[in-house]
Amino acid sequence: MTAGHGGHPQDPVAIVGAGLAGTLLAILLAERGLRVEVYERRADPRTGPAGEGRSVNLGVSARGIRALRRIGLWTSLSDLTVPMRGRVVHRPGGARLFQPYGRDPQEILHSIRRNELNARLVERAAAHPGIGLFFGARCVGLDPDQGLLSVTEAGLTRRVRASFVVGADGAFSTVRRLVQHGRPVDYRQEFLAWGYKELTIPPGAGGRSRVPPQALNLWPARQGLIVAHPNVDASHTATLFLPHRGEPGFTTLAGNETVTAFFTERFPGFAAIVPDLTEQYASRPVGHLVTVGTSAWHHRDRVVLVGDAAHAVYPFYGQGMNSSLEDCLVLDECLDRHPRDRAAAFADYQRRRKPHTDVLAALSAENFAELRDGTRSPLRLARSRIDHALHRLFPAAWAPLHTMVSHTTLPYGEALRRARHQDRMLRWAGATAVTAALTAAAVRGARKPPC
Ligand SMILES: Cc1cc2nc3c(=O)[nH]c(=O)nc-3n(C[C@H](O)[C@H](O)[C@H](O)COP(=O)(O)OP(=O)(O)OC[C@H]3O[C@@H](n4cnc5c(N)ncnc54)[C@H](O)[C@@H]3O)c2cc1C
Known part of the structure; x- marks a missing residue:
């Protein structure tokens, strides 16, 4: 592809952020023959693990797998990933309920530490002769019309x-802020009233996992939730989601006795699998959860946003990274479709992508409520069983929404449209069944001899 309208053909593409989306896109653009420079404010992820309590485990699903396959990386990640075949819900009495993710063995998620995936992507990018990587390099200024970046490195x-x-450059993107400054664009940022804190469930005796290993373990509670992803060393990264304020909330929950009492009451059994729970609780930071939506994903042919910078979502559908990687594939396809008009390619990318990431944002917010309450609701469980049974009977015609989002690459909006259609059919079938039952009862009543 040519450099398009603006910019000199010899100038490199500058990517701000060597996270998951930035590194994948760097590789895709370099494979197109473009020279790419990537500027990352943090240190090189290959030089060490993320800080304690900051690992963030991700569930890689179909969209992420497709993107990682595209650059030939997926199969080489098997030493870093643990398959999750479903979720195990821990009930207050100690009972465990296993809910498989899908009907066939392919319908699984893969747990991986974000930092480790990032390091592999960086490693792959660094091996490409067309890519220059600059760590400790923060973007501090941008002239969007000229494509001029200001980067601060070592002062x-x-x-x-x-x-x-x-x-x-992620949910709090500097590029987005600078390119939108003084321009009439829509922008929405919403912080969830809940935050999160990471806790580590260490391996148990003999190096074995303390909870079911090949699953996402969940402890739902009133006003609280713990989700634990498995790691390859048989430990689990547990994420405690709690309101920031209120009783209890992250701002008030402190002190060993209070913390122990809280876990014993809300998450019985959890303290027993995390021996140093109170120390971990006191030392780990609290993270914030944000949804970001914006209308302008690009400025002419000079600036374009990908990943969380364009559409950060709450993590409750496990799709933030998956959708960010998918963005890169769609942008790459759009550059193919408009080889001589980069502005058109960027506009096409936004047109194809934004309606679907808007749907994902809404689904992620809804799934928060489901994870918080619904995992325990018999009605939702029954509905989910009907969905899965119909999926087994008619795999081509029927699929639960979660299956379409996580185990296919159907655009999110299309998945939701199909799910709504299925809902209407179920309601219709339910109403028909009730009508039939009432009619039968009425007919039986009419036939009864009068007493
Ligand atoms: C608790 C939690 C759980 C999650 N679980 C899942 C999951 O199971 N599945 C899933 O798909 N997603 C999940 N996500 C979401 C996922 O982590 C993000 O969607 C994904 O990391 C977005 O990738 P990105 O490359 O767009 O942004 P990021 O990963 O945030 O990368 C942005 C990069 O830009 C750099 N940067 C920022 N500003 C500058 C600057 N001015 N100059 C230079 N560099 C800069 C940052 O240092 C960073 O390296 C989760 C998120 C959280 C918080």
């Missing part, structure tokens, strides 16, 4: 001229 700021700039 010195330099200017970088780019053929175009990609903002892959």
